[in-house]
Amino acid sequence: MPIVDEPLPRPRRWGAPELARLTAMVDQDSLFYWQGPQTSALAAEFRRHYPFPHLFATSSGSAALHVAIAALRLRPGDEVIVPPITDMGSVIGILYQQGVPVFADVDPATYNLDTAAVRRVLTARTRAIMVVHLAGNPADTTALATLAREHGVALIEDCAQAWGALHQGRPVGLEADIACYSFNDYKHLSCGDGGIVATARPDIGPTLAPWGDKHYDRTTPGYRDPAELAPNYRMSEPQAAVAAAQLTRLADIAARRHHAGTFLTTLLADLPGVLPPHVAPGNTHSYWFYFLRLDLARLGCTRAAWVEALRTEGAMATAGYIPTPVYRYRVFQNHNFFGGAWPVRDAGLTTMDYRQVHCPHAEAILTDGVVLPLNEAMSDAYLAKVAQAIRTVTARLSR
Numbered sequence: 001m002p003i004v005d006e007p008l009p010r011p012r013r014w015g016a017p018e019l020a021r022l023t024a025m026v027d028q029d030s031l032f033y034w035q036g037p038q039t040s041a042l043a044a045e046f047r048r049h050y051p052f053p054h055l056f057a058t059s060s061g062s063a064a065l066h067v068a069i070a071a072l073r074l075r076p077g078d079e080v081i082v083p084p085i086t087d088m089g090s091v092i093g094i095l096y097q098q099g100v101p102v103f104a105d106v107d108p109a110t111y112n113l114d115t116a117a118v119r120r121v122l123t124a125r126t127r128a129i130m131v132v133h134l135a136g137n138p139a140d141t142t143a144l145a146t147l148a149r150e151h152g153v154a155l156i157e158d159c160a161q162a163w164g165a166l167h168q169g170r171p172v173g174l175e176a177d178i179a180c181y182s183f184n185d186y187k188h189l190s191c192g193d194g195g196i197v198a199t200a201r202p203d204i205g206p207t208l209a210p211w212g213d214k215h216y217d218r219t220t221p222g223y224r225d226p227a228e229l230a231p232n233y234r235m236s237e238p239q240a241a242v243a244a245a246q247l248t249r250l251a252d253i254a255a256r257r258h259h260a261g262t263f264l265t266t267l268l269a270d271l272p273g274v275l276p277p278h279v280a281p282g283n284t285h286s287y288w289f290y291f292l293r294l295d296l297a298r299l300g301c302t303r304a305a306w307v308e309a310l311r312t313e314g315a316m317a318t319a320g321y322i323p324t325p326v327y328r329y330r331v332f333q334n335h336n337f338f339g340g341a342w343p344v345r346d347a348g349l350t351t352m353d354y355r356q357v358h359c360p361h362a363e364a365i366l367t368d369g370v371v372l373p374l375n376e377a378m379s380d381a382y383l384a385k386v387a388q389a390i391r392t393v394t395a396r397l398s399r
């Protein structure tokens with residue numbers, strides 16, 4: 001009998017609140033976002049947690065991040081500093097706006113952007129720092145916001161993985177010039193696909209909707225004469241209805257996940273060879289997943305062997321998160337951004353060569369890291385079995 005002798009708990013994600021909003025929606029005569037009741041409800045529910053004066057609901061988190069970058073009006077070749085352990089969604093918008101993603105290394109214990117590493121890659125071409133709260137663990141946005149201000153660049157917070165996470169007691173995103181969130185199906189909250197881009201800056205706020213809506217400014221009569229080039233990234237009413245209802249569950253989901261992750265870390269404390277994620281004092285991790293590292297030299301086994309043994313004991317685990325740092329992806333290694341070419345480099349506006357980029361901490365984390373699924377349906381009893389399986393497997397495989 002495996003130590004974890006029950007299937008992975010799965011939360012029921014949708015129910016009465018979603019149905020109530022969708023039912024109300026059916027009586028509407030339009031599903032268009034502009035002044036739609038569901039989109040308005042989504043904005044109101046979002047602001048109960050994240051009190052931004054300006055926001056725009058988008059078709060995805062990647063779209064929200066693209067709008068954020070577009071709103072900064074990069075000149076071709078301008079640079080945006082990003083971490084190498086993230087989703088492609090963080091960098092897609094930068095490249096489409098003819099900017100240059102510049103990768104800075106991460107902290108080996110939190111896996112989030114390291115402020116000193118960011119400082120080292122800042123140049124006169126830097127326009128923004130984009131920080132990712134990886135897996136729901138808040139990054140040091142106090143230091144990064146200070147650094148951004150010092151250099152007159154924007155701070156963008158990619159909060160896609162961090163619904164409900166608190167940085168020094170405040171919801172993540174509030175430190176940023178522009179903050180982005182995702183409702184894709186794997187995130188804490190889902191409407192299938194969706195996102196939000198938000199800001200407190202009065203100069204940027206009114207531009208968010210145009211940057212996500214063909215650069216139509218629907219507050220003016222002659223809006224079909226756009227002054228800029230922008231895609232259509234609008235969210236529609238069905239997505240907004242589900243997303244608005246999902247936000248009513250946020251406090252509960254985040255509290256349960258925070259408890260589960262914290263509990264698991266307690267159970268794994270002092271286990272030689274296994275390094276739980278580090279949460280900086282004062283921060284609240286909302287555990288989109290549980291990302292630990294193995295001290296492979298100490299264990300004397302491979303990551304694959306450890307993960308296989310854990311799975312045999314009934315605990316779900318995967319070796320690593322993304323396979324390599326983002327700069328190692330083929331699209332970056334081949335600089336194949338636009339039909340086999342990279343116009344900003346061909347025009348001499350950057351000398352970036354992604355084959356020369358090296359972020360040792362990120363590479364190490366992705367070599368010895370293990371992801372354990374974590375969700376709000378996991379009881380303490382279930383997590384105790386997972387921890388027992390980890391302790392048993394680690395003892396058996398240690399030299």
Ligand SMILES: *Cc1c(COP(=O)(O)O)cnc(C)c1O
Binds near residue numbers: 184
């Ligand atoms: C999920 C995710 C995105 C992109 O969100 P989509 O809604 O899937 O487009 C961006 N950044 C990070 C860190 C993510 O995890």
